[in-house]
Amino acid sequence: MTELTQATISDEIAQRHADYEARVAAGAQRLHAPFLDFDPYRSSVLRHPTKNPKLVDPETIELESPAFGHRDVADVESDLTAQHSGEPLGERMVVTGRVLDGEGRPVRHQLVELWQANASGRYVHQRDQHPAPLDPNFTGAGRCITDGDGVYRFTTIKPGAYPWKNHVNAWRPAHIHFSLFGNAFTQRLVTQMYFPGDPLFPLDPIYQSIPDRAARDRLVAAYDHDLSIPEWSLGYRWDIVLTGSRSTWFEPEGSEA
Amino acid sequence: MSVALPTPGQTVGPFFRYGVEFDAWNELAPPGRAGAIRVHGVVRDGAGTPVPDALLEIWQADAAGAIPAESGSFHRDGSTFTGWGRTHTTDAGEYEFFTLEPAAPFIAVAVFARGLMDVLHTRLYLPGATDAFLESLTPAERTTLVAERTADGLRLDITLQGDGETVFLAYR
Ligand SMILES: [Fe+2]
Numbered sequence: 001m002t003e004l005t006q007a008t009i010s011d012e013i014a015q016r017h018a019d020y021e022a023r024v025a026a027g028a029q030r031l032h033a034p035f036l037d038f039d040p041y042r043s044s045v046l047r048h049p050t051k052n053p054k055l056v057d058p059e060t061i062e063l064e065s066p067a068f069g070h071r072d073v074a075d076v077e078s079d080l081t082a083q084h085s086g087e088p089l090g091e092r093m094v095v096t097g098r099v100l101d102g103e104g105r106p107v108r109h110q111l112v113e114l115w116q117a118n119a120s121g122r123y124v125h126q127r128d129q130h131p132a133p134l135d136p137n138f139t140g141a142g143r144c145i146t147d148g149d150g151v152y153r154f155t156t157i158k159p160g161a162y163p164w165k166n167h168v169n170a171w172r173p174a175h176i177h178f179s180l181f182g183n184a185f186t187q188r189l190v191t192q193m194y195f196p197g198d199p200l201f202p203l204d205p206i207y208q209s210i211p212d213r214a215a216r217d218r219l220v221a222a223y224d225h226d227l228s229i230p231e232w233s234l235g236y237r238w239d240i241v242l243t244g245s246r247s248t249w250f251e252p253e254g255s256e257a
Numbered sequence: 258m259s260v261a262l263p264t265p266g267q268t269v270g271p272f273f274r275y276g277v278e279f280d281a282w283n284e285l286a287p288p289g290r291a292g293a294i295r296v297h298g299v300v301r302d303g304a305g306t307p308v309p310d311a312l313l314e315i316w317q318a319d320a321a322g323a324i325p326a327e328s329g330s331f332h333r334d335g336s337t338f339t340g341w342g343r344t345h346t347t348d349a350g351e352y353e354f355f356t357l358e359p360a361a362p363f364i365a366v367a368v369f370a371r372g373l374m375d376v377l378h379t380r381l382y383l384p385g386a387t388d389a390f391l392e393s394l395t396p397a398e399r400t401t402l403v404a405e406r407t408a409d410g411l412r413l414d415i416t417l418q419g420d421g422e423t424v425f426l427a428y429r
């Protein structure tokens with residue numbers, strides 16, 4: 001069995017992106033979502049639907065979101081550096097921004113969850129076998145409720161990049177997993193936030209599963225010096241827009257996408 | 258509209274459990290409570306293999322058909338019905354929720370998994386339920402959405418790809 005190299009994966013990514021750009025140039029709408037069928041991420045091969053999704057008008061329950069409040073989430077849960085007796089290792093940071101719907105309205109009093117690797121790129125998850133140290137002072141999970149302007153805010157440490165087994169020498173760019181609820185259940189979103197200028201971006205089949213450059217850029221937080229706290233922490237700003245539209249291309253039934 | 262372009266989704270990845278789990282996450286109603294049913298099934302991939310690392314959420318009306326507006330899912334008190342729950346699949350690809358049967362045709366279901374790039378939305382219809390959307394489907398498509406009544410509740414398998422592929426939804 002030949003080794004699956006980064007060069008092969010990068011070629012596959014380039015091919016899919018070129019196809020996308022050609023279709024957009026020919027008049028197809030731009031996509032704001034990842035491709036579900038994106039073979040460079042090998043685990044997706046058997047896990048993506050092959051049929052078009054059915055286009056429906058959301059109804060009843062789908063037009064609402066579950067309610068979360070301070071009964072669910074304590075204020076301290078937004079500080080991932082304060083969950084243990086000691087301080088975690090790593091670059092302390094604040095990440096904050098607004099959660100908006102597609103009309104630009106704030107998503108008020110809704111749940112934001114995040115989870116992440118520690119500064120060494122290791123998750124607490126028991127199946128994470130990356131031989132980097134665990135940090136006894138860092139679990140890496142937090143929650144908060146957005147305020148009346150849709151603002152969320154977390155204090156954490158910058159996660160490290162980590163290796164994975166998609167192909168030989170595969171590394172994930174540093175990222176924080178985010179889970180969001182919008183003003184309707186149709187707007188439910190799980191995504192990942194990245195850091196500006198990461199040299200691993202072009203190599204990563206998960207990040208590159210989003211074919212549209214501008215859409216990919218929207219997953220990258222901005223360093224914001226006004227958010228940095230003197231002698232304490234760096235600041236990143238990342239706004240999140242929940243529309244519920246996956247803007248999928250509908251393929252002719254039976255065709256190979 | 259350029260004011261607010263959507264933030265793209267990304268896979269939930271393999272290491273989500275410690276980030277998203279909470280006590281009694283899949284117990285919208287405590288098992289054993291009067292009226293509590295078990296909603297369960299298996300998630301499979303395109304080879305028919307159970308998916309051991311999927312994350313599922315359900316969101317539903319209550320037993321009177323009302324849309325719950327109560328918070329408290331993360332600290333369930335045993336009586337408040339929040340209408341929302343979450344669970345992961347087991348190594349055998351199985352999921353289960355304990356809930357109340359809604360007085361509504363369907364329960365909304367959101368599916369996430371390692372290897373799945375973005376959320377998939379679908380519906381779990383109660384046996385015998387009907388609506389315009391269900392009527393618009395072929396019989397084969399319909400069977401992927403209609404749960405089967407079991408001794409203790411409802412069963413619906415979810416197939417991400419291939420034979421019996423679940424009908425997933427794109428919202429207008
Ligand atoms: Fe990750």
